[in-house]
Amino acid sequence: MTTSLRSTLDFLLYDWLQAESLTARERFTDHSRETFDAVLDTCERIAREKYAPFNRTVDVQEPHFDGEKVILPQCTYDARQAFADSGMLSAAQDYELGGMQLPYVVESAAGSFFGCASISIGSNLLTTGNANAILVHGTPMQQQVFAANEFNGRWAGTMCLSEPQAGSSLSDIATRAVPDVESAAAADGMVPWDQDALGPRYRLRGNKMWISSGDHELTENIVHLVLAKIPGPDGKLVPGVKGISLFIVPKKLVDIKGNLTGERNDVALAGLNHKLGWRGTTNTLLNFGEGKYPVRAEQGGGLDGHGAGAIGYLVGKPGEGLKCMFHMMNEARISIGMAATMLGLAGYYASLDYAKTRLQGRPIGEAGKDASAPQVRLIEHADVKRMLLAQKSYGEGALALNLYCARLVDEGRTGNAEAAAQARLLLEVLTPIAKSWPSEFCLEANSLAIQIHGGYGYTRDFPVEQYWRDNRLNMIHEGTHGIQAADLLGRKVVMQGGAGLKLLASTIGATIALARQRPELSAYADQLAQALHDVTAATQAAWSTGNANEALANAVPYMQAFGHMVLAWMWLDVAHSVLARDASLSIAANAGRLSAARYFFRYELPKIGAWLGVVATRDATCAAMAEDAF
Structure with a gap:
């Protein structure tokens, strides 16, 4: 698990997002690629030793109340202590608060190891979000007494x-x-x-x-x-x-x-x-x-x-409670998106290992008619490859999106005034997608992982059924799917006269322009350009009557289409980065990334037509259904 994940993180952090360039900024001058790698190494080790071996333990030994206190297994205490001792609770905070002043994108990447190892143990995200909200909105004494003691691990x-x-x-x-x-x-x-x-x-x-x-x-x-x-x-x-x-x-x-x-x-x-x-x-x-x-x-x-x-x-x-709390909620939403992503990738890694070793059936065609011939591994079947490639495109695409959003946080905090303002605006639009798209489609990845395992996938002898159960909660965590969709279509894409959507369109347009310069990607660039046009047109059509009930009746299909467009953008940008560094695709991992991008454009992006159709026509099939007709 960790080898594949680390390879993916290294590519996304350093080759794609250029995280090392952040060390030129005043806040991060003490850091280097070496210090970033040391943080990743530490978190990878703690996740491997204190989290992963006990993922099933905490699932079976649920918390219980003895009338005085909550009882948890010892492994939860040990994992939490190791996490606190690592300093990750305050990784992105000022030195004065005992922090490391790490870029948020590095903190997010390092934290992904815990989500992949055991999301059920890794319940620290609310502590950091809570303390951050107090830092922004609390009094100096509240910051000193409450936030500081959360960052140092004493309090949750x-x-x-x-x-x-x-x-x-x-x-x-x-x-x-x-x-x-x-x-x-x-x-x-x-x-x-x-x-x-x-x-x-x-x-x-x-x-x-x-x-x-x-x-x-x-x-x-x-x-x-x-x-x-x-x-x-x-x-x-x-x-x-x-x-x-x-x-x-x-x-x-x-x-x-x-x-x-x-x-x-x-x-x-x-x-x-x-x-x-x-x-x-x-x-x-x-x-x-x-x-x-x-x-x-x-x-x-x-x-x-x-x-x-x-x-x-x-x-x-x-009277400003929601304003203060939304600072924490938005941070928690990105963290939930990352949690869903890592569960999707955990299932992908498990089913990939299983498919490489499990013998099942024979090839289709003449070669498969000989019952005396040896069985082949699952991964040699085309449909199993389809399910694996779907998982890869969902999981690694979602990871790219969440790390991109984390990079926007850094830009919003440390960039020049114009760049910071644009980063914050872009993040406003992308947050509902960063939370909800992985919650839906990395859950689907977990379902495919179960399918690859066959009957064994439904048993507790293998971990994929737990990954699915854990991931099913993320469509509700920190705002349900419907709430995120209403926020996206009802507020984010129309606020400031549609400034956020225009900024997103121009940012995607820049990727399209770069991709068109490469023959291998030009067709995908054109396809994304059409998807962007269709999403923009559907947004305008949904609001053409000015009736919110009509516009938002199909907000979830709109969010699904919008999310697929955003993920296609992520994959096109990643694919361009791959070819810029390894045009011959001599590295297998880079060939895999390009295949995942190809899969997403050929199998996934075409789906947005049906979703946008009901949005653009303000279809009332669902909204107009009479209660007694159900």
């Missing part, structure tokens, strides 16, 4: 959005946050924190559902980022998303130096959700302010009136 972080009655509809959340008017002074100076330093203090009451890593004993504390509504003067919650604010709610209370006070905050585990996949990661229902862990009076608490509830500290301004 979560994202608490959904509620049992609301699901993905954040406008309907009902968790309340009221100012903690039982002030610190009321405790006669006994409160060991500065209320103003950690931010305005509130009391939260409500329930949050589907919280990944919501409770465990892997770290000494857990920092919850919680969306809640502050009631208006009349005591009522403001409807919609405008009334949503963001709060830091630690599992255990702390002082301004980051020390635990010994007091448990009123955040209670109400239950564990037992999911189809990602079984090694706790998924929880949390109750805030139910009184199971009442905060003592000397901690500024009490059980009556405004004193009841879990203590939380406001992040940013009241």
